[in-house]
Amino acid sequence: MTKTLNVNLSYHQYPIHIGENILNEVKYFQPHIKQNQKVLIVTNTTVSQLYADKLAKTLSAITPHIYIAELPDGEEYKSWQYLDIIFTKLLEHDFDRQSIITVLGGGVVGDMAGFAASSFMRGIKFIQVPTTLLSQVDSSVGGKTGINHALGKNMIGAFCQPQAVIADISTLKTLPKRELIAGISEIIKHACIADVNYLAWLEGNIENMLNLDINSLIEAIYVSCKIKADFVQKDEKEQNIRAYLNFGHTFGHAIETAMGYGVWLHGEAVGCGMIMAAHLSQLLGFINQEEQNRINTLIKKSGLPIYSPPIKISEYIKNMSKDKKNHAGNIQFILLNGLGQAHKTTVDLNLVNKVLLENGAVL
Amino acid sequence: MTKTLNVNLSYHQYPIHIGENILNEVKYFQPHIKQNQKVLIVTNTTVSQLYADKLAKTLSAITPHIYIAELPDGEEYKSWQYLDIIFTKLLEHDFDRQSIITVLGGGVVGDMAGFAASSFMRGIKFIQVPTTLLSQVDSSVGGKTGINHALGKNMIGAFCQPQAVIADISTLKTLPKRELIAGISEIIKHACIADVNYLAWLEGNIENMLNLDINSLIEAIYVSCKIKADFVQKDEKEQNIRAYLNFGHTFGHAIETAMGYGVWLHGEAVGCGMIMAAHLSQLLGFINQEEQNRINTLIKKSGLPIYSPPIKISEYIKNMSKDKKNHAGNIQFILLNGLGQAHKTTVDLNLVNKVLLENGAVL
Numbered sequence: 001m002t003k004t005l006n007v008n009l010s011y012h013q014y015p016i017h018i019g020e021n022i023l024n025e026v027k028y029f030q031p032h033i034k035q036n037q038k039v040l041i042v043t044n045t046t047v048s049q050l051y052a053d054k055l056a057k058t059l060s061a062i063t064p065h066i067y068i069a070e071l072p073d074g075e076e077y078k079s080w081q082y083l084d085i086i087f088t089k090l091l092e093h094d095f096d097r098q099s100i101i102t103v104l105g106g107g108v109v110g111d112m113a114g115f116a117a118s119s120f121m122r123g124i125k126f127i128q129v130p131t132t133l134l135s136q137v138d139s140s141v142g143g144k145t146g147i148n149h150a151l152g153k154n155m156i157g158a159f160c161q162p163q164a165v166i167a168d169i170s171t172l173k174t175l176p177k178r179e180l181i182a183g184i185s186e187i188i189k190h191a192c193i194a195d196v197n198y199l200a201w202l203e204g205n206i207e208n209m210l211n212l213d214i215n216s217l218i219e220a221i222y223v224s225c226k227i228k229a230d231f232v233q234k235d236e237k238e239q240n241i242r243a244y245l246n247f248g249h250t251f252g253h254a255i256e257t258a259m260g261y262g263v264w265l266h267g268e269a270v271g272c273g274m275i276m277a278a279h280l281s282q283l284l285g286f287i288n289q290e291e292q293n294r295i296n297t298l299i300k301k302s303g304l305p306i307y308s309p310p311i312k313i314s315e316y317i318k319n320m321s322k323d324k325k326n327h328a329g330n331i332q333f334i335l336l337n338g339l340g341q342a343h344k345t346t347v348d349l350n351l352v353n354k355v356l357l358e359n360g361a362v363l
Numbered sequence: 364m365t366k367t368l369n370v371n372l373s374y375h376q377y378p379i380h381i382g383e384n385i386l387n388e389v390k391y392f393q394p395h396i397k398q399n400q401k402v403l404i405v406t407n408t409t410v411s412q413l414y415a416d417k418l419a420k421t422l423s424a425i426t427p428h429i430y431i432a433e434l435p436d437g438e439e440y441k442s443w444q445y446l447d448i449i450f451t452k453l454l455e456h457d458f459d460r461q462s463i464i465t466v467l468g469g470g471v472v473g474d475m476a477g478f479a480a481s482s483f484m485r486g487i488k489f490i491q492v493p494t495t496l497l498s499q500v501d502s503s504v505g506g507k508t509g510i511n512h513a514l515g516k517n518m519i520g521a522f523c524q525p526q527a528v529i530a531d532i533s534t535l536k537t538l539p540k541r542e543l544i545a546g547i548s549e550i551i552k553h554a555c556i557a558d559v560n561y562l563a564w565l566e567g568n569i570e571n572m573l574n575l576d577i578n579s580l581i582e583a584i585y586v587s588c589k590i591k592a593d594f595v596q597k598d599e600k601e602q603n604i605r606a607y608l609n610f611g612h613t614f615g616h617a618i619e620t621a622m623g624y625g626v627w628l629h630g631e632a633v634g635c636g637m638i639m640a641a642h643l644s645q646l647l648g649f650i651n652q653e654e655q656n657r658i659n660t661l662i663k664k665s666g667l668p669i670y671s672p673p674i675k676i677s678e679y680i681k682n683m684s685k686d687k688k689n690h691a692g693n694i695q696f697i698l699l700n701g702l703g704q705a706h707k708t709t710v711d712l713n714l715v716n717k718v719l720l721e722n723g724a725v726l
Binding site: 080084087088091092094115118119120121122123144146149150151152155156157158159237321322 | 443447450451454455457478481482483484485486507509512513514515518519520521522600684685
């Protein structure tokens with residue numbers, strides 16, 4: 001079974017193909033790459049060993065001009081210094097505006113190669129081949145690309161859409177279990193903010209997904225991409241409802257910053273962040289106790305952490321004050337509005353402190 | 364006399380105000396900056412001393428939150444390393460997506476601050492206050508922003524439009540004469556590719572402009588911006604006719620690269636490049652001898668260089684092969700098609716060599 005979702009933005013359409021072993025099938029790449037076009041595969045050292053040759057072999061049926069740029073593997077390399085590896089490779093091999101980048105890997109290389117594509121000669125095209133569950137459900141849709149700055153995560157980047165996303169489920173077989181679980185975090189988020197029926201489906205299928213059941217994974221990736229695409233189609237530049245996709249992220253980013261990037265995976269921090277955001281939603285009467293329990297149970301069942309590390313409350317508040325959603329100095333939270341709906345709001349800091357303390361933060 | 368040109372792109376409109384001492388008038392800034400909004404003035408060390416305080420004083424009538432980022436003055440600083448000065452300043456002062464950049468200076472800071480605005484938090488707004496003739500007629504329109512890479516000029520950047528351009532002619536009084544002349548080069552280019560009547564007007568007014576006659580300058584900047592805006596409106600991403608604005612630039616960029624950036628000013632290289640492009644146009648029968656003479660005379664009268672430095676032909680060809688307009692390995696030239704019209708074409712390399720040799724290049 002292969003499923004295809006078409007993402008329709010006002011000025012750009014592209015397909016997301018989700019299936020098994022589709023990395024090896026030239027028909028998914030053919031419509032987007034011209035004969036003799038130069039292609040740069042951007043990947044990381046880990047994924048390169050597993051899949052770069054396979055992808056290059058598939059693409060070689062279209063063009064002989066295939067080059068590979070390998071980045072080191074890890075969030076700590078998501079900086080200008082390593083982005084420049086891509087630019088240098090493109091220039092050394094005389095890539096022009098008609099050339100194309102194919103990104104092979106997870107969120108970090110996806111963000112970096114996407115930003116490189118958006119800014120090389122002021123914009124060339126790119127194709128995404130996400131190889132982690134997180135990037136298949138999250139980075140494939142929305143066009144957020146970029147790098148980190150020493151003073152903040154994802155602070156430099158662009159909104160930039162791919163020509164196509166080819167999500168090969170088979171690549172999840174080589175994904176460490178911990179990263180698979182981290183990807184499920186965003187899937188749970190999609191259900192919480194947009195679709196209570198999807199939440200129920202997840203309650204029944206989470207174990208299949210953890211056991212790499214292909215059909216459950218394809219279904220979840222399809223539904224999650226569809227939910228995210230709906231938000232993005234309505235609000236591409238995140239002026240408004242797209243921010244709902246940040247459910248759990250305000251707390252989550254603060255955990256990542258406090259622990260140092262990479263100590264907690266993004267999905268793990270978001271999982272724990274959702275526990276706190278659901279708690280806050282329940283205290284404010286936006287969901288009831290039973291609904292909060294369903295969320296907590298699902299997060300726990302998926303193997304995500306449910307307690308915050310012992311981070312000081314003052315550090316949480318400081319980190320959350322740097323969030324891109326904020327304006328005029330107030331922290332903006334995405335909270336639920338019943339299960340399957342979200343809204344953006346500011347919250348009394350005393351209540352935020354209470355939730356932090358009750359979920360593992362310290363004074 | 365103040366003139367205003369409205370640039371209408373499909374998804375964005377903005378005004379270009381052209382006048383004397385308008386840097387001091389809050390009414391031109393008021394519609395684009397909110398009360399209490401954070402504003403970062405990005406400028407260079409030279410322009411800062413002359414106009415930063417004046418601009419800050421004008422803006423202080425709207426908001427007290429005004430910060431200044433000073434970049435060193437020169438094309439050689441148009442790199443990531445110096446761009447990061449802007450990002451660091453923005454982050455140190457907790458700028459958010461609602462904050463705005465105001466660029467004060469010439470093309471280099473304009474390109475850098477524009478790219479910083481386009482990529483900070485994936486895009487914040489910016490206002491341009493160009494202080495050189497070149498940036499008033501050229502960088503004000505078209506949204507090309509970016510930085511240089513060690514392996515090529517303007518290789519990394521974005522298309523990104525300002526909220527407004529406030530072109531204060533008074534700033535030209537402090538501009539070195541050589542830079543004023545370099546700005547006239549792009550004005551002559553606009554006449555050559557788009558408007559033979561404008562060419563005739565320039566023939567009668569070039570001396571007034573060189574003597575800083577305010578009304579001639581306002582008129583020329585207005586007409587030049589209008590011509591450029593017409594091209595950009597029809598082809599924002601330079602897929603097609605926008606490339607005509609590169610008349611003289613294929614040769615010109617090759618001169619800049621060969622001499623090292625900053626040795627020849629961009630406008631000087633383009634002036635000499637137009638001599639060669641007009642020569643090539645005449646040899647191919649696209650313009651006649653008399654028309655070629657009119658162009659040569661006007662370029663000479665404005666004080667621009669008309670002979671190439673003794674650069675080797677092989678170096679010209681190598682440099683021209685790196686042009687962003689090229690595809691499939693062929694050098695693309697913008698040539699005239701009668702005075703006041705242009706087209707894009709490839710040219711037999713023997714003819715290119717002949718033109719290079721007859722205009723100062725060497726074997």
